Amino acid sequence: MNCKRAMEISAGGLSGSLNDSEKAELSGHLEECASCRKEAELLSKAWQALELYEAPALGDKFVDALMAKLRAGQAEEQASGFNPFALSPDTRAALAGWWKVPAMTLASFAVYVLCVETGLMPARQFSVPAARSSGSPLSNIFSEGPAAGGGNLLTMLEGADK
Amino acid sequence: MTEDPDQDARLMLRFIAGEESCFIELVKTHKQRVFAFAYRFLGNAADAEDAAQEVFIKVYNARNKYTVKAKFTTWLFTITRNTCLNFLAKRGHRGLFVPLDEKPEAQEDAPGLQLADPKDLPPAELLIRKEQAEAVKKALASLPENQRTAVLLCRYDELSYEAIAEVMGCSAKAVKSILHRAKLGLKEKLAELFQ
Numbered sequence: 001m002n003c004k005r006a007m008e009i010s011a012g013g014l015s016g017s018l019n020d021s022e023k024a025e026l027s028g029h030l031e032e033c034a035s036c037r038k039e040a041e042l043l044s045k046a047w048q049a050l051e052l053y054e055a056p057a058l059g060d061k062f063v064d065a066l067m068a069k070l071r072a073g074q075a076e077e078q079a080s081g082f083n084p085f086a087l088s089p090d091t092r093a094a095l096a097g098w099w100k101v102p103a104m105t106l107a108s109f110a111v112y113v114l115c116v117e118t119g120l121m122p123a124r125q126f127s128v129p130a131a132r133s134s135g136s137p138l139s140n141i142f143s144e145g146p147a148a149g150g151g152n153l154l155t156m157l158e159g160a161d162k
Numbered sequence: 163m164t165e166d167p168d169q170d171a172r173l174m175l176r177f178i179a180g181e182e183s184c185f186i187e188l189v190k191t192h193k194q195r196v197f198a199f200a201y202r203f204l205g206n207a208a209d210a211e212d213a214a215q216e217v218f219i220k221v222y223n224a225r226n227k228y229t230v231k232a233k234f235t236t237w238l239f240t241i242t243r244n245t246c247l248n249f250l251a252k253r254g255h256r257g258l259f260v261p262l263d264e265k266p267e268a269q270e271d272a273p274g275l276q277l278a279d280p281k282d283l284p285p286a287e288l289l290i291r292k293e294q295a296e297a298v299k300k301a302l303a304s305l306p307e308n309q310r311t312a313v314l315l316c317r318y319d320e321l322s323y324e325a326i327a328e329v330m331g332c333s334a335k336a337v338k339s340i341l342h343r344a345k346l347g348l349k350e351k352l353a354e355l356f357q
Contacts, residue, residue: 011345046352053298055198
């Protein structure tokens, strides 16, 4: 065993995770190598020294303060507004952005209409070849444009407005 | 600490079903561990107590997300670690280390805080221990966050590598490697203490 491996095992074994063969391997090396013995001793002492860092003890007031904080939070939530559906905070968070979908749809439609009206974009024309060939009334509405004989949807809508 | 780990799960399930007294029992059982982790992680008692309260408020509000397949303490320490990280982020980079005697009034006045009684030790011994504790605190604070978390969970809470891995969101092998580096770092930083 070399010194690097001895240090790896030594550091790994501080939390009691060494198997029997690793223990035997390590103790064999430490008997022979004074430098590793010293390093292993320091590692062990440093690990043990952590117990010197004690945390103060919490008393029972902690629980009372926590419950008071929870009650205050709940009261604040109830006072902040009438909620007929009484949704949980998680559900409310999930639904918080629901309005964005219809708002974006409406905004996109408004931009489209504006572009068409100002002539920035030609009106989208729909063609339904199957309906046209069968002589369906649909062919009057969805055609390739007024020149094709039936007029398009926008023309018809404009006609209806008049 | 609850001896039977299933006891925590049972209490949690009863709490989810509406028995609030079970939540109080869970808080009483785990408050000291959560506070101690936060104290050693954040370096001062006032922040640690606030963080511990926030942890249990999160447990209360997130009770429906708890599944029995996850061990309660693992789930609790995951929340604790994330809360402490949030505290560090809120605090900015104004450093972690607060000397043990910098804010004695704040520690004694904090609600529900009882400092360990040092009367049993002779004054000279007490002074040495205080210096050593200060050095350990400094050494821990100087470790990178992941190494500090792994050391706290392994050394003080005696969690297995697998449980630490779950809390930290990495593999058990990675935890072993993180701990190895942390131990070498601590040895370097505390070497003076043993000269």
